[in-house]
Amino acid sequence: xxxxxxxxxxxxxxxxxxxxxxxxxxxxxxxxxxxxxxxxxxxxxxxxxxxxxxxxxxxxxxxxxxxxxxxxxxxxxxxxxxxxxxxxxxxxxxxxxxxxxxxxxxxxxxxxxxxxxxxxxxxxxxxxxxxxxxxxxxxxxxxxxxxxxxxxxxxxxxxxxxxxxxxxxxxxxxxxxxxxxxxxxxxxxxxxxxxxxxxxxxxxxxxxxxxxxxxxxxxxxxxxxxxxxxxxxxxxxxxxxxxx
Amino acid sequence: xxxxxxxxxxxxxxxxxxxxxxxxxxxxxxxxxxxxxxxxxxxxxxxxxxxxxxxxxxxxxxxxxxxxxxxxxxxxxxxxxxxxxxxxxxxxxxxxxxxxxxxxxxxxxxxxxxxxxxxxxxxxxxxxxxxxxxxxxxxxxxxxxxxxxxxxxxxxxxxxxxxxxxxxxxxxxxxxxxxxxxxxxxxxxxxxxxxxxxxxxxxxxxxxxxxxxxxxxxxxxxxxxxxxxxxxxxxxxxxxxxxx
DNA sequence: CGGATTCTTGACTCCTTTCAAATATAGTGG
DNA sequence: CCACTATATTTGAAAGGAGTCAAGAATCCG
Numbered sequence: 238x239x240x241x242x243x244x245x246x247x248x249x250x251x252x253x254x255x256x257x258x259x260x261x262x263x264x265x266x267x268x269x270x271x272x273x274x275x276x277x278x279x280x281x282x283x284x285x286x287x288x289x290x291x292x293x294x295x296x297x298x299x300x301x302x303x304x305x306x307x308x309x310x311x312x313x314x315x316x317x318x319x320x321x322x323x324x325x326x327x328x329x330x331x332x333x334x335x336x337x338x339x340x341x342x343x344x345x346x347x348x349x350x351x352x353x354x355x356x357x358x359x360x361x362x363x364x365x366x367x368x369x370x371x372x373x374x375x376x377x378x379x380x381x382x383x384x385x386x387x388x389x390x391x392x393x394x395x396x397x398x399x400x401x402x403x404x405x406x407x408x409x410x411x412x413x414x415x416x417x418x419x420x421x422x423x424x425x426x427x428x429x430x431x432x433x434x435x436x437x438x439x440x441x442x443x444x445x446x447x448x449x450x451x452x453x454x455x456x457x458x459x460x461x462x463x464x465x466x467x468x469x470x471x472x473x474x475x476x477x478x479x480x481x
Numbered sequence: 482x483x484x485x486x487x488x489x490x491x492x493x494x495x496x497x498x499x500x501x502x503x504x505x506x507x508x509x510x511x512x513x514x515x516x517x518x519x520x521x522x523x524x525x526x527x528x529x530x531x532x533x534x535x536x537x538x539x540x541x542x543x544x545x546x547x548x549x550x551x552x553x554x555x556x557x558x559x560x561x562x563x564x565x566x567x568x569x570x571x572x573x574x575x576x577x578x579x580x581x582x583x584x585x586x587x588x589x590x591x592x593x594x595x596x597x598x599x600x601x602x603x604x605x606x607x608x609x610x611x612x613x614x615x616x617x618x619x620x621x622x623x624x625x626x627x628x629x630x631x632x633x634x635x636x637x638x639x640x641x642x643x644x645x646x647x648x649x650x651x652x653x654x655x656x657x658x659x660x661x662x663x664x665x666x667x668x669x670x671x672x673x674x675x676x677x678x679x680x681x682x683x684x685x686x687x688x689x690x691x692x693x694x695x696x697x698x699x700x701x702x703x704x705x706x707x708x709x710x711x712x713x714x715x716x717x718x719x720x721x722x723x724x725x
Numbered sequence: 726c727g728g729a730t731t732c733t734t735g736a737c738t739c740c741t742t743t744c745a746a747a748t749a750t751a752g753t754g755g
Numbered sequence: 756c757c758a759c760t761a762t763a764t765t766t767g768a769a770a771g772g773a774g775t776c777a778a779g780a781a782t783c784c785g
Contacts, residue, residue, distance in 0.1 A: 318721075336626060339623045368615070374608060381626070388633065389589065396682075431764065462750070644773065676731085684773075688774075
């Protein structure tokens with residue numbers, strides 16, 4: 238125990254947006270120094286979310302958006318008749334909560350797949366500030382729009398691709414997102430279970446498992462439980478298309 | 482022929498937003514008279530789109546959003562390897578083009594399924610105005626958010642539902658949207674082909690056809706080509722869930 | 726009116742699911 | 756730190772639902 242209290246709480250370690258290394262991925266991009274300073278005031282607080290715990294649940298009142306600082310999340314919709322659909326996996330620098338704006342309540346569950354930390358962005362203040370800072374407004378609109386485009390890509394995947402193609406597309410997507418964050422594009426650990434992958438891809442967990450085994454047999458990658466090692470990224474990309 | 486020129490062009494018949502009967506469905510909601518007047522200046526022009534013609538195509542530079550005044554559209558994504566996925570069907574009062582904000586180019590094709598007319602909303606002016614009118618800003622954010630939620634519902638449909646369930650969900654959705662526009666909830670004409678329904682629902686056209694026949698055999702509705710008559714809307718809703 | 730498109734239906738195939746069992750892994754408490 | 760239990764993963768075999776292929780019928784539209 239320290240006799241002198243050292244601020245080791247979340248708050249104590251806070252890093253301003255202007256100094257955040259996720260800046261490029263997160264909200265503020267292309268702002269002047271002055272504007273960045275004002276955006277710094279936007280982030281209300283940090284919040285830690287332990288693995289398995291919800292960041293928010295469907296039905297809860299919507300107040301804030303969340304930018305992931307560290308960690309990994311899934312978002313999941315549960316229908317009235319009990320069906321569960323994982324609608325996405327989110328990693329550092331990505332924004333969550335956009336679905337809550339429309340109704341004023343969150344429309345899905347967001348759950349940490351590993352111990353994580355998020356920046357809380359009060360939506361009211363984001364609205365205010367984006368009325369004053371054009372760049373911020375436009376950036377926010379772009380982020381929402383990209384989410385729509387991403388969702389459309391998932392529709393395409395679910396509507397037209399076969400099991401192995403879906404799996405290849407899923408892995409290539411993860412690979413690219415890890416790579417853009419400075420991690421290896423060819424080796425990474427899955428944070429989610431086969432069942433969660435299956436829910437996202439519209440497949441049963443057994444089909445996911447078989448698909449991974451098959452891609453391994455084809456020599457495209459190695460699977461060791463949650464660890465993925467991609468040997469032929471190009472061929473994996475080709476496996477996203479029919480007749481391969 | 483009229484000897485005296487009467488303005489029968491699109492422009493001549495223009496109706497201000499403040500007098501538009503789609504007001505509740507479209508952009509401006511809950512504005513003061515003063516604000517409504519300013520929003521009127523937002524609508525650049527009307528544009529007619531003949532059946533089968535594109536409102537915009539993927540790749541074209543994004544300039545404007547479009548609010549449907551009359552008619553019916555589909556939006557469709559085409560992937561690099563040639564797969565087509567219908568991502569939605571839009572009717573009067575609904576907004577199209579949100580997917581273009583992110584990249585500055587449209588990311589899908591929007592095509593009229595019947596002769597249609599849209600209001601052109603220049604995005605720049607919408608951005609400006611929404612910086613000045615809180616209500617408009619918030620409404621716009623809500624519309625985008627609802628689009629995300631809608632997309633998530635489609636993911637759920639594609640990821641977890643069986644053919645007949647998807648079809649039932651599709652028809653119930655159409656029914657509700659027609660009803661909220663003052664049309665019959667139980668009888669309407671499909672504007673799209675079986676193939677387009679299939680693309681949207683992740684099914685082949687034969688499966689759509691068989692599904693409709695089946696729902697008819699079960700007595701839930703009558704199908705006569707494009708005409709749908711729903712006899713048991715409650716049971717059709719139940720058919721969206723498993724074990725029916 | 727007539728070719729082209731769209732729709733329906735049947736028969737068969739194939740991919741994914743279901744059901745089941747064995748194995749491996751991870752988390753927990755002693 | 757190890758044992759133990761719950762969870763997660765793999766794999767096989769069989770079943771089922773949607774896809775494919777094909778042909779005929781109906782409808783649309785110029």
